[in-house]
Amino acid sequence: MAELLWLIPALPFAGALLLVLLGSRLPRALVTTIGVGSVGISAAVTLLLGIEYLSESPAFYHQVVWNWFNVAGFSPSVAFHLDALSMVFIFVITFVGFLIHVYSTEYMAHDPDYARFFACMNLFVGSMLVLVMADNLLLLYLGWEGVGLCSYLLIGFWYKEKANGYAARKAFIITRVGDTAMAIGLFMLFQTFGTLHIQTISTEAVQVWDTDARMAVIIAFLLLGGAVGKSGQLPLQTWLPDAMAGPTPVSALIHAATMVTAGVYLIARMHVIFELAPGAMMAVAVIGAITLLLAGCAALTQYDLKRVLAYSTISQIGYMFLALGVGAWSAGVFHFMIHAFFKALLFLCAGAIILALHHEQDMRRMGGLQKKLPIVFWTFLIGAASLAAVPLVSAGFYSKDQILWLQLAGENGNIWLYLAGLLGAFITSIYTFRMVFLTFYGESKTHVGHQPTMAIKLPLIILAVLSLVGGFIELPHNFGHVVLFSDFLSPILPTISVVPDFNRYEWMLQLLAAVVSLSGIFIAYLIYLKKPDLRASLHRSETAMAVHRFWHSGWGFDKLYDTLLVRPYVFLAKVNKDDVIDSFYTFLTRLAEAFHDLFSDSQTGLVRNYVMGIVVGAIMILTITIFL
């Protein structure tokens, strides 16, 4: 079975290639079969491999497909490495990706560029699979850049709108900032180890460097730069809300299965280096904590349904960074998996709503959809419960509670990080249920046009089930004590040791988290449903509105970067429109042109003049031969 490893990324690539070359000439049904089928078979292969992996439980599967190149002793191969960490990621990518593909067949059914859409989606899934299965960092970087390219292609999918093209370029350029940092980190890794093979680096790093070695810290920070760019964390988060310009299934794919979780994967994969650099670990946690708070506040004030979800993704990835930063590796990856389920679910529900309301995305013009879109309502409610971490029933509660608990109980725990996480959970449940109440309750404001069919309903129901039961594979110590997930990851990611006498407080902290989550929902209920005058009085207050505007603009980061970077750059470009260095070369061409004009005047086309030229020349030569 293990020799089928290469099929998992190869199938989506093959699908993309077929659709790029022939897509516009094939009938729609065939395009659907290729586009959805390639990812579907890939998911089936993943399932088979997963079953075998679980029953055999080897350390890892490894397969060299071919040797990429060999330059001066540096010979990275196109080789795939499958261990527990990769297994979790490819499971989420192929399965959630497959469900999103199925959903897209209806969502994009009337789009003229149907084949182009599926070609890009397949390429996206394929690149992400290469990223998480690569056995060396160069191949990982290839997938990393492939994902960036596909995000550009898909965010700007409806390229006739100018704003979409702008959003696509923004996503590409901002993630490029992080990618450059990461590339420099890879160069330094190669300089130290002479290879980019991940396993070799992981085993040798401990021998080469002491804890806090300067080189290790620098490399960890550079890798963190790459992760921050791709995962939309502070200070490179501004591209993610604008990435909503793409079709909704694309948003679901970017936010749940691919792209933004690449940063989480990179940090988890290179955890050895991060453990050698406690400063960088702390930075990961602090970035996560600040990001989750800032993005949560920004999500509170958005009116665009998809933008709320975008900010909530930034915030939830903040939680993953928080977990990774204190060394709770498996808790971070667990939250990634659960987040993938409920965030894909929420985005797909949002897509169904947007489709039903004729591409209306403003929540102020929604409302009363509870009765009209019952399936979407129930599944959205389940996703929202998971996002808001409603205690006991939702998967999100177990994953988030684990992160919060380890902030205090873990060896690197910190009360401030815990409080930030708790406050973030409170904000999360407010904005989540604000979304639910504004969209599904109250009176109906827009006519419902399109009722979702099976292709939309089925992915929603499957994801909703996963969002409910997904949490039961990892339950807290005092409550069931199921550790299937962390046991599965324990050979790859070191387990976090818990301060021993802390265990008796665990139930208190869980109670606190539950109360925080429920009170957030209650506040949202008060403001947005029960007491409309409370909301009106908020709207009258001058300071509240100023804060609202500030948060609505995402803490003014766009404006800040605009004044600090974009404007000076555009100004410089304008001043230096005729490139200074270029002027030397323009001078050369001007000179050549002048000579050309001069000599072309001598070509009169008159035979007499040519004869004259010959005679004068002959006389000159004669004179020279006679007198010299």
Place this chain on the structure above:
Amino acid sequence: MSSIPMEAGLLLAGILFVIGMVSVMIRRNVIFMLISVEIMLNAAGLAFIVAGSHWAQPDGQIMFIFILTMAAAEVSVGLALILQLYHHLKTLDSDAANFMKG
């Protein structure tokens, strides 16, 4: 047979050559230009004959025969070209054929 001095022969050849050359330069009618070129060729031929008789060698006369043959060929090609020129431009003015002006 009273011999003509070589200088006189060469002077005549030189004068003829210059006349031919100047008229190629100042004439605009293509036929006259062709005639002028013939004059220049004959001047060169005369110089060969004079030199051959001065050194009592047959080479000069052989060269003259060559020049004569070449001139015949040249005239036939030249006349054909003139015919084509006239056919296209309806004139024999060489200045009218200045299509190659840069």
